[in-house]
Amino acid sequence: MVMATKNILVTGGAGYIGSHTVLQLLLGGFKAVVVDNLDNSSEIAIQRVKELAGEYGNNLRFHKVDLRDKPALEQLFASTPFDAVIHFAGLKAVGESVQKPLLYYNNNIIGTITLLEVMAAHGCKKLVFSSSATVYGWPKEVPCTEEFPLSATNPYGRTKLFIEEIFRDIYRSDSEWKIILLRYFNPVGAHSSGYIGEDPHGIPNNLMPFVQQVAVGRRPALTVFGNDYNTVDGTGVRDYIHVIDLADGHIAALCKLNDSIGCEVYNLGTGKGTSVLEMVAAFEKASGKKIPLVMAGRRPGDCEIVYASTEKAERELDWKAKYGIDEMCRDQWNWASKNPYGYEAQDSSK
Numbered sequence: 001m002v003m004a005t006k007n008i009l010v011t012g013g014a015g016y017i018g019s020h021t022v023l024q025l026l027l028g029g030f031k032a033v034v035v036d037n038l039d040n041s042s043e044i045a046i047q048r049v050k051e052l053a054g055e056y057g058n059n060l061r062f063h064k065v066d067l068r069d070k071p072a073l074e075q076l077f078a079s080t081p082f083d084a085v086i087h088f089a090g091l092k093a094v095g096e097s098v099q100k101p102l103l104y105y106n107n108n109i110i111g112t113i114t115l116l117e118v119m120a121a122h123g124c125k126k127l128v129f130s131s132s133a134t135v136y137g138w139p140k141e142v143p144c145t146e147e148f149p150l151s152a153t154n155p156y157g158r159t160k161l162f163i164e165e166i167f168r169d170i171y172r173s174d175s176e177w178k179i180i181l182l183r184y185f186n187p188v189g190a191h192s193s194g195y196i197g198e199d200p201h202g203i204p205n206n207l208m209p210f211v212q213q214v215a216v217g218r219r220p221a222l223t224v225f226g227n228d229y230n231t232v233d234g235t236g237v238r239d240y241i242h243v244i245d246l247a248d249g250h251i252a253a254l255c256k257l258n259d260s261i262g263c264e265v266y267n268l269g270t271g272k273g274t275s276v277l278e279m280v281a282a283f284e285k286a287s288g289k290k291i292p293l294v295m296a297g298r299r300p301g302d303c304e305i306v307y308a309s310t311e312k313a314e315r316e317l318d319w320k321a322k323y324g325i326d327e328m329c330r331d332q333w334n335w336a337s338k339n340p341y342g343y344e345a346q347d348s349s350k
Contacts, residue, residue, distance in 0.1 A: 007031045008254065009082045009124075011067060011115065012089030014041035016198040017130065017187055019049050021086065021247040023196070026053040026060055028251055033080060035073075036089065037066040039107075040201050042343040048195050067111035070118065077122040084126035084257055085119060086250055087112065090159065093205045094134075097156035108159035109166075116170060125177045126257045127167070128250055133185045133239075133267070133306060135161045142273070143309035146183070146265045153301050164265075171263035178261050180253040185239035185269035185308050187246050189328040190335035197335030198243075199342030208240075208332055211280060215289040215333065216340035222291050224276055226298035231305060235276035239269040239307035242323035242331070252319035269308030270321040279325060286329035287337070 008025055012018045013034030018041070025032045026049070034046060043062065050057035065072045067089050090108040091097070097104040119125065136144050137151030152158040164181050171177045188208040190197030204210045213219045227234040249268040256264075274282075280291050314320045339345075 006083045007033065007080060009085045010034045011085065011087045012036055014038060014043060014045045015088055017243060017246060018088040019045040019196050020191060020243045021250045022060065023049045023052055023191065024244070024247040024251055026056040031059040034060065034062045035065040035067070035076065038064055040091065042199060044343040045196055052191065052193060052195055067115050070114050073114065073118045077118050077124065082124045084128065084254055085115070085124065086128045086254070087115060088130040092156060094154050094156050095205060098154055101155040104155045104159050109162055112163050112166065128180045128182060128253045128257070129163065129167060131164055131181045131183045132157065132160045133183050133308065135164060135183060138303050139306060142305050143271060143307050144267065145309040146267055146312055168263050175262065177263065178257045179263040180256060180261065181265045182249060182253060183265060183267050184246060185241050185267070187243045188240045189242040189244065189323070189331040191244065192331055192334070194334035194338040197332070197339065207276060207279060211283050211291055212332055212336040214291050215283065215287050216336050218340065220292065221294045222280065223294045223296050225296050225302060227295050229304045231275055233275050233277045236302055237273035237275045237305040237307065239272065240274055240279065240325060240328060241269050241321055242328045245321040245323055249313065249317065249319050252317040256317055266313040266317060267308040267310055268313060269310055271308055271310040273305055273307040274325055282325045283329040283333065286326065287333040
């Protein structure tokens with residue numbers, strides 16, 4: 001198989017989505033080099049990916065590098081010829097981005113620019129970028145198609161939007177680039193082994209890690225923001241996607257970079273909306289735990305209903321999400337029950 005020798009650089013590969021994608025890459029016969037500054041991730045995730053990959057684990061290398069460290073990146077590209085880059089690295093907490101906008105602009109945008117400069121200098125011009133459905137702002141209708149107008153409602157979302165624009169400009173300036181921007185909806189779940197999963201530092205920003213922390217007794221209750229929306233049960237509706245489906249979407253995008261493609265955008269979601277209460281009910285069923293709820297007012301800036309149109313990815317990437325919310329909750333609980341305090345706590349108790 002030709003793929004077997006492909007060398008892929010994965011930035012932010014120790015993070016939640018990155019680690020699952022690295023595992024799927026290895027199992028697909030790729031070689032992966034991960035760079036991560038471990039700011040919001042753990043090197044234990046990389047060790048576990050190596051173990052889960054079995055014999056393919058030897059095709060994984062890890063370097064603790066911040067993308068803004070240009071000499072370190074230069075050294076890496078000089079020593080390894082890369083076929084393509086999957087770019088996950090970035091800070092991603094919406095609330096924190098409002099408090100610390102400069103931190104987000106510096107890390108996410110300058111990190112990306114430095115990466116692109118080094119890639120161009122070494123003739124590596126194939127890239128898959130981890131973008132986000134936040135670039136749709138508050139969509140007026142659903143499902144969201146890739147042609148929707150773009151806007152962002154917070155500094156984190158703006159970094160994704162600005163980086164997308166940088167990629168579009170780069171492609172316009174040099175048509176040798178092949179770039180795919182993947183706009184994720186709401187990634188949840190974990191690898192079925194329960195060995196790797198989402199381990200947010202501090203207070204979780206997303207629904208599922210919060211539910212999981214309530215289920216394992218780390219938090220007393222789940223706060224539901226807004227129960228008076230015009231939805232099935234009054235709570236907000238989102239498009240949740242299993243992290244393994246998402247990881248497989250990146251492999252499909254990588255394969256697409258071999259075609260004559262310029263700078264293309266694809267949504268990765270299931271194309272279905274699920275309300276907060278439906279998700280909680282599915283998690284209770286999977287875990288056998290009751291999740292106490294506290295109802296609170298709507299959060300400013302939250303949309304009522306957001307879900308993806310996935311037709312373009314299905315048509316052009318030959319990719320479609322396989323897993324539903326029952327599998328997402330089953331795998332999330334398997335990870336949570338085996339690692340109630342995430343990676344670090346598990347390790348220190350050995």
